[in-house]
Amino acid sequence: MRPPAKVQKKKKAAEPAAPKRQYDSPLRRQQTAETRERILAAGAEIAHHLPAWDWREMTFKAVGQRAGISERTVHRYFATERALRDAILQRLVQESGMPLEHLELRDFAGLTAHLYRYLSSFPPSSQEGVDPGLAALDVQRRRMLLSAVARSSKGWSEAEQEMAAAMLDLFWTPTYFERLGTAWQLDAGRATRAITWVIGLVEQAIKDGKRP
Known part of the structure; x- marks a missing residue:
């Protein structure tokens, strides 16, 4: 004799459910x-x-x-x-x-050299779209710096003079001055003081014959 339909439903509900698929396997x-x-x-x-x-x-x-x-x-x-x-x-x-983290000042020069070697694996910035007037002014500025360094570094090679002039040129770049204000929150007075301090160090190194 068949059990009532209600009993069948109860048995079916009591059966264990199938295990769920483990997504976080x-x-x-x-x-x-x-x-x-x-x-x-x-x-x-x-x-x-x-x-x-x-x-x-x-x-x-x-x-x-x-x-x-x-x-x-x-x-x-x-x-x-x-x-x-x-x-x-x-x-x-x-x-x-x-x-x-944990940067030591004595390691900074070596780490910077390592960073620049890494950055050299990236393509250089394109000069396309630079205003011709600004480009001409940039050339004039570099010539003036090279001439000034050459007069104070007798006996240096052209490559050494060029490196020294290039370092001084960094401090005429508006981007670096802006970074002192944005990243370091230095006001114009402190930013100028910091920049002229480093320029003085480079200038003294040139006078003392400390080649790059």
């Missing part, structure tokens, strides 16, 4: 990490071909194409292009080998 975590690594590696490759750190071409689409994945997949790992660029920048910092 070790394999899935490994695949997630590998995909993220592909994205960052692709972004770093793109950065090495962008002149003057102009990252306007560092987009979800460009990174996805370089990594061989969809733009949507990149977006799934990084909510915004700012987040993507920040992560790629941290990857480049790791590549450069530059420590961001």
Whole structure:
């Protein structure tokens, strides 16, 4: 004799449910990490071909194409292009080998040399679009500096004189003065004092015959 329908339903409800699929498995975590690594590696490759750190071409689409994945997949790992660029920048910092903590002053010169060797792997800034008048003024300024250094560094090679003049030229660059105000919050007086202090050190080194 068959049991009533209600009894059948109760038995069926009492049966254990099938185990749910484990989405957070070790394999899935490994695949997630590998995909993220592909994205960052692709972004770093793109950065090495962008002149003057102009990252306007560092987009979800460009990174996805370089990594061989969809733009949507990149977006799934990084909510915004700012987040993507920040992560790629941290990857480049790791590549450069530059420590961001526990810097000792005695190590600064060597670390700077290491950083410049790394930066030389990036393409130089393009001079296209520079105003002809500004370009001519820049040439005139460099000639004047070279002449001034040459008069105070008898016996130096042209290469040594050029390096010394180039260092002095840095302090005539508005970008460096602006950074003292934006990054270091120095007012115009302190920024000028700091710059003239370093210029004085370079000037004295030239007078003392301390070649670069």
